[in-house]
Amino acid sequence: AQSVTQLDSQVPVFEEAPVELRCNYSSSVSVYLFWYVQYPNQGLQLLLKYLSGSTLVKGINGFEAEFNKSQTSFHLRKPSVHISDTAEYFCAVTVNDMRFGAGTRLTVKP
Amino acid sequence: KAGVTQTPRYLIKTRGQQVTLSCSPISGHRSVSWYQQTPGQGLQFLFEYFSETQRNKGNFPGRFSGRQFSNSRSEMNVSTLELGDSALYLCASSLSPGQINEQFFGPGTRLTVL
Numbered sequence: 001a002q003s004v005t006q007l008d009s010q011v012p013v014f015e016e017a018p019v020e021l022r023c024n025y026s027s028s029v030s031v032y033l034f035w036y037v038q039y040p041n042q043g044l045q046l047l048l049k050y051l052s053g054s055t056l057v058k059g060i061n062g063f064e065a066e067f068n069k070s071q072t073s074f075h076l077r078k079p080s081v082h083i084s085d086t087a088e089y090f091c092a093v094t095v096n097d098m099r100f101g102a103g104t105r106l107t108v109k110p
Numbered sequence: 111k112a113g114v115t116q117t118p119r120y121l122i123k124t125r126g127q128q129v130t131l132s133c134s135p136i137s138g139h140r141s142v143s144w145y146q147q148t149p150g151q152g153l154q155f156l157f158e159y160f161s162e163t164q165r166n167k168g169n170f171p172g173r174f175s176g177r178q179f180s181n182s183r184s185e186m187n188v189s190t191l192e193l194g195d196s197a198l199y200l201c202a203s204s205l206s207p208g209q210i211n212e213q214f215f216g217p218g219t220r221l222t223v224l
Contacts, residue, residue, distance in 0.1 A: 036215075044153075044202075044215040049212070051210055092153075097158070097166050099155070100145075100152055
């Protein structure tokens with residue numbers, strides 16, 4: 001079965017700094033990869049997804065992620081974060097059903 | 111277009127009781143998935159319904175069940191509640207089954223079991 005590991009439970013950064021949220025996955029078959037964001041008291045919102053094709057995926061709100069098959073990683077990046085990016089971020093992988101990582105709490109400080 | 115709605119938003123029950131949660135998908139979406147979110151276990155897949163049929167089921171005991179109606183609305187039921195069932199239950203809808211399609215999540219129902 002597939003699984004996902006988010007390597008950082010919390011990431012504090014200052015506003016306008018770059019950020020990388022790390023995600024590794026394991027699976028014996030090809031997978032589809034996703035990043036979701038969850039703001040307080042809300043459901044999840046899709047940031048971006050990798051199904052096939054280009055390994056660099058661009059999403060909403062200036063986020064992008066790179067699929068690295070050899071390192072089984074799908075790290076999320078943003079070159080300059082805003083206070084409004086403060087939220088919980090989830091990496092997910094799906095083969096038959098969706099498996100989520102434990103989440104990374106991104107806190108952007110002024 | 112209205113988003114995914116879940117009712118009720120908050121619920122308090124006692125051990126041994128049962129509970130039913132409701133989810134109305136986005137208009138035109140025929141697939142509905144349910145997830146349980148807890149601080150300890152994170153987000154876990156419960157089940158997926160499409161055209162009133164359960165397509166996929168996560169690793170949860172039989173106390174957790176669901177169904178989907180002809181209008182794509184879905185309900186999930188938890189019987190004989192346990193303290194560990196306290197969680198945020200999220201519903202997500204998509205146009206078609208298979209979770210490679212973008213899922214749109216509702217705000218969740220927060221269930222507290224006392």
